[in-house]
Amino acid sequence: MALAAALVAALCVSPALVAVAIGVLQTQERARCPQYWAVPALLLWVLFPSCTSAFLGLLPVLLWPIINGRVIASFPALGAVLAVSCLWHQGDPSAFLVTAVVGILIPILAFGAVMRASAPGDLSFLRPVLLLSIVIAARAEGLEASAQAAALGLFLDLVLLVLTPPAMKLVPEASYLRLPLPPLPGFIVLWLGIHAALGMAAGVQGWSVAGVGVAMLLGLLALLDVSSVQKRSGRGVLDLPAGTLLLTFSAAVLLLPVAVVLLFSAAIHQIGGTLLLSVFSLGGGDGAHLRLPLLAALMMMVWLLLTRPWTPHGLARLQGIQWGQFPRSELLSFFGGKPIFPWELRRVLAGARRFFRNVRKLRGWKMPDGRRAGIGLWLFLLAVVLAVLGLTS
Amino acid sequence: MMVHIISWLEALAQDVFQIVLLAILAPFIAWCLRCGPAWFGGIATVSPYPIITQHLAFWHRGWKVGFSGRDGVCLAALLTVMAVLPAITTDLFWISLADPLLVGVLLLAIRSIAVPPFTALVRDGRIAGNTRTGIRPLVPAFLLLCLVEALSALSASGADGLGGLCAILHIEPGPGLEGALAACALALGIICPPLRHEDVIMALSDVRDREDRNQRRVLVELVNCGWVLFLSDLAFPSGIALPGSGVTGWFSGLGLLGARLILVVLVLGGLRTTGQERSSRLTALFAGLALLIALAGRFAT
Structure with missing residues (x-):
């Protein structure tokens, strides 16, 4: 526990240690990001350290086990700590x-x-x-x-x-x-x-x-x-x-x-x-x-x-x-094994699948029935309008 | 110093009175939820007396023998909720804990611990029974509670929990906030209605001991009572008396408590008779409505 606390403290203080830790993560981690993404992302981040997009490109490198979801990481928390300290050290x-x-x-x-x-x-x-x-x-x-x-x-x-x-x-x-x-x-x-x-x-x-x-x-x-x-x-x-x-x-x-x-x-x-x-x-x-x-x-x-x-x-x-x-x-049950969806969702899924199949065939397809979702759709549109108003005001 | 101690004692007495009152009201609320719709439709139903005797037996057995570990956890959390939620006035000793998210999540947790849907209904990895007692309605309910917290913070920033909300609404009535909270409470009541008697009996079917089963059944009725009180607090926060309102304020708070509870029970019964419980479309509709009302109220000022 003390070791972990010391590690976190050191990472929070020093950018050089962060770089070393990223190297360790890239070489030692079982579930690491593929090289075609990791190398350009790291290069970009080093070249433009104050660019937010470069940091966002770095996120998959640090948190690959989360994005991939199938491999269990050997140091699960290290990626999160590194992401936090990278963001913290970024200029503005x-x-x-x-x-x-x-x-x-x-x-x-x-x-x-x-x-x-x-x-x-x-x-x-x-x-x-x-x-x-x-x-x-x-x-x-x-x-x-x-x-x-x-x-x-x-x-x-x-x-x-x-x-x-x-x-x-x-x-x-x-x-x-x-x-x-x-x-x-x-x-x-x-x-x-x-x-x-x-x-x-x-x-x-x-x-x-x-x-x-x-x-x-x-x-x-x-x-x-x-x-x-x-x-x-x-x-x-x-x-x-x-x-x-x-x-x-x-x-x-x-x-x-x-x-x-x-x-x-x-x-x-x-x-x-x-x-x-x-x-x-x-x-x-x-x-x-x-x-x-x-x-x-x-x-x-x-x-x-x-x-x-x-x-x-x-x-x-x-x-x-x-x-x-x-x-x-x-x-x-949503996650492990076969998902058990409620019937309404299954109906929607089946409808969507049929819709896309019809689109692919391009054989006389008609628009999905939008009448039943009418009120919800209108509410959604209104909410979007209000959200835009809120964002711009 | 003396004044402080007296006001503390007063608040503590309020708390104890409130818990006792709710424990007395619980069998009646249980009867209304269980038999109310049928009775209203002219069908012969059970009288409230057996439920009252069951409740009496529950407390008597708990006092004589004590509660088991699991029931104890549930009941402790439930009594805490009842002590924390403002029923008549906000002049309570523990009013500072009445955060909607905290109390709501606690109630949902009690609900899922008190009825074991997991052992009884999940067999061979498949869901064997109905999903009414399951955990699935709790997922949207949790998100709705987050929404309640968000809306109250948006419309009444600076309020500290339900007590602060009541104080703000008494000083400056905000129809936007009240409407949003009522819509949220309605959505919560739709997606997560009180547990039904039949479902509870089914879910408890593999508890061997008869006494245990009876205890657990009454416990669920108490949980329903707490949930009804929470919904009524959320839907009509302006009906709660404030600390300095004196004797008349207290009695009006008492009368309004009765009115609020009756209204919530009526609405829940109506949802049940019309078959709209757990309708995800209606829930989404009312949640969206709450968001709209709150945002409109915020941008209007």
Whole structure:
């Protein structure tokens, strides 16, 4: 853990180390980007280090296992850390462009995975880039609080991404920490990201639609987190009894955000920013506050009162909790194996397939029936008009 | 100092009163959701008394024996939600936790833990039963909750959760925001309606112990009650009394709570009788409508 933290810290500070790390990634990684893309992208990035498009070309090189989706990376978190530090070291990146490209990339990848009936790569590795672009945009606009909230979310997300793969080898249940359920740290990332994006949407003119879009994207990524959690289950190296596991897990849930917030405030203090953070009430940047420790304490108290583990009956009941039964949801059925679509979607898919077949044959085809989608279409058009108005005003 | 302590105690008493009130109301809401449509259509139904006795037995057994680990987790989260959501007034001890996204995700999580759709319905890798209790309606519901958060931040920036939203709406009524929230609540009610009694019985069919099954069934009814309260809070936030409104404000809040709950239950029953539950087209329509209303309200000012 200390090693990983040191690595992250070093990468955040030095561009030279970033270059070395990209080299290591390119030579050692099992799932690396093909050379015909990697070499020109790296060359372009070296020649035009302050060009945002060059950075965007570099993204597939760093995050190839996510885009490919079929190979499991040997250092999954390194690509995300590298992408974040590259973006951070870039001179004056256009945050809007980065957000837009990543925001278009995520639905395309998810939809492509659904269509190919294969599991998508862990798309949440794209989330740090998204959060960092919010940080950069908020700092450029002078929204200090939003930038701070997004940066804290980014920090927590990176720590979770770096820590969970090795922790999962020891205890598979460690991956539950990334779930977006309220007392868990994954929810803090989601909440902070959404509120930072919405702070941008409310505060900056051009961002009012993009901010809502980013918020929805973060929600989508959180859902994909749920589906990716159970994929790599199995027995860990440490086989802990249920009670110990429960205690360790609760301690991790409580202590991980506290440690991250403390580290983060220390870092901000070092850099010299305004120190507004407290563990008990995380500000979202748009006036809302998240008092998660209070919630966790309240739930814990009520739960203890309800189950009464100090009585022998209660202790026996506690031993009976089964951990391995995390819902293998129907959500997963979209990805592993054959997808099970609802009938409406199947009808649409079949219709689309027939439509394209007819187009290919060019034999007397007629337009698809648009009457049933009339209201939705009009609403969509109106929304587009309003979005354009919002973007231009 | 003394004043502070007294106001804290007052807020705490409000919380306890609210939880007790909701626990008393839960069997009636369950009866309305289960038998209301049929009763309205003139079909003979069960009276509310057996449901009330079941609820009494639930609390009695929980008090005597204690709850199992899983039920305990659900009930703890549920009681937390009931303590956090403003029902009569926003003068609550834990009002600062009433964030729509947080409470909504918590309720969805409780709902999917309380009924085990996964063990009962997924056999041989295929979905064997109906998908009404499954996780699939939760996916759009989650995105809708994100949308609610987005719209409230867009239209009332600076509001801290539901409490802040109520305060802002009392000071400066915003029809755009209220309409958007009501449309969102309607979309949530369509895509993620309260769990049906029949589905719960089916989903719990492989729980061996009879007592366990009864406990779980009542638990689901409590979850439905929490979900109805959440929807009513979201749809009509201006009906909640503010802290400084005195005794008349409190009683008007109480009356409006009844009115809100009745309205939500009626709407949910209407959706059920007309067969519009989980209609993805209607959900998308109302979500789009909410987005439009909120954006129009924002650009109009």
